[in-house]
Amino acid sequence: MEEYALIMRHEDGSKIASPERLQAWMKQTMDWIGGIAAQNKFVSGTGLPLEGAKVITTKNSKPVVTNGPFGDIKETIGGLIVVKADSFEEAVEFAKGCPVLQGEGNSLEVRKIAKGDGVH
């Protein structure tokens, strides 16, 4: 069994959702995670709220800090969860159930976690 990160991307992080919408989303996300955890395949999860977010870039070899929302960068990462799966296919099946995908233009990226064994 390997570990995979499912990274949630939002098309436009600057759009502010209503508190009711956010709450419904939270519930849906927890139901999705609960379904994975019920199969004993959930490892960890990290939400990444936009509030207070900063972006660091380099200009003339010097770091430049910009406050969010992110100007040129439209796409933002909303959070990630780590799951256990036998294959990429299984991890992708988990990803398909993520409520983030209900938003047009949003996406999920599935990445295998390096084992830290010096090879991966």
Added chain:
Amino acid sequence: MEQQQLIPHLFRTEFRKITTVLCKHFGIEHIEIAEDIASDTFLSAVETWTYKGLPANPTAWLYTVANNKAINYFHRSNIFSKKIAGDIKNSYPQTEELEINLSDENITDSQMQMLFTICHPSIQTEAQIGLALRILCGFGINEIATAFLTNNETINKRLFRAKAKLRTEKVKIEFPGKTEINDRLENVLTTLYLLFSEGYYSESDDNVLREDLCDEAMRLTFMLIENEQTNQPKVNALFSLMCFHSSRFAARKNEKGEIILYAEQDESCWNQELIIKGIYFLHEASHGNEISKYHIEAGIAYWHTIKSDTKEKWENILQLYNQLLVLEYSPIAALNRTYVLSKVKGKREAIWEAEKLNLTSNHFYFTLLGELYTEIDNNKAKENFKKAFELSKTQTDQQTIQKKIDQL
């Protein structure tokens, strides 16, 4: 109270006190001697009281006799070591200074320290529960064997090994230090939780014994609440959970001893006093930032004290099961969550998720599938109930499943 009832009653309340105080006094290495002296004290009580009648203060009588017996025992062993073992310095205290302190305060302290001693990480969980029942709750070997559905010999061996382990590990009977207390408390809570579950879910036919087990688990948990250092939110949460569960004790079984499922229980049999107590301690548990699995389980149990089938209730329970599974996976939580999912999102979605749970050696898994397929596909429901029947081990479970098949 008549004498025939008084002695068993005193045995239940005083045996554990005498044993722990003696053991605390002499050290864990003399735990069997402490038990022997306590047993011997009760034997004397039976003999003496039968002929001479009850003393004015039976408890005080027991303490005095236990004290004397302890003095005699160590006097003899001192003579033994002086005369026979020669110069070998013995570890026994001098009899002159021997005075067993059986004050309420010392009893409570000794019990607390003993609780932490028994729940030492070096002892296996099953043995911890056995030791707790014997030393802290004063259960007989017979009763422990009945509770665990096994025989006296197995329990005796288990306790013997556990006591030997306490000796070899040189576990001290003391309250853990401040830095250690949180880790050790975790262990204590697990044992108390299992002790309670043993009573609540036990297959034993002995109803009184099962309730006793739950009462004892609650008594010990409450002891932790009464102590400032261990009165932590998660302890209150565990106690709250126990209150909510016990509130349904009377409603869970019919006159024939068969289990009545939650949905069919008569809620007027639920103990309102315990429910209110549960709510109070759940409130007490809400201080601080830590959300333990006891908090979540108490939350789930709280919602179950509301009988009506509202959307709000099941949605809240589903969220709590999601959290519980994220915190700690267990097959039973996974199965329960899926049942709750069917209440919130309908049976078809629940079936879809249930099929992925992969718990095919668990009869509850097939019971759940049977339940979910009922009315959607009764043939499949029957198939699953039959599998559940084959996998179930106890008569009670088989009766419950057979009823479901007959109802299809």
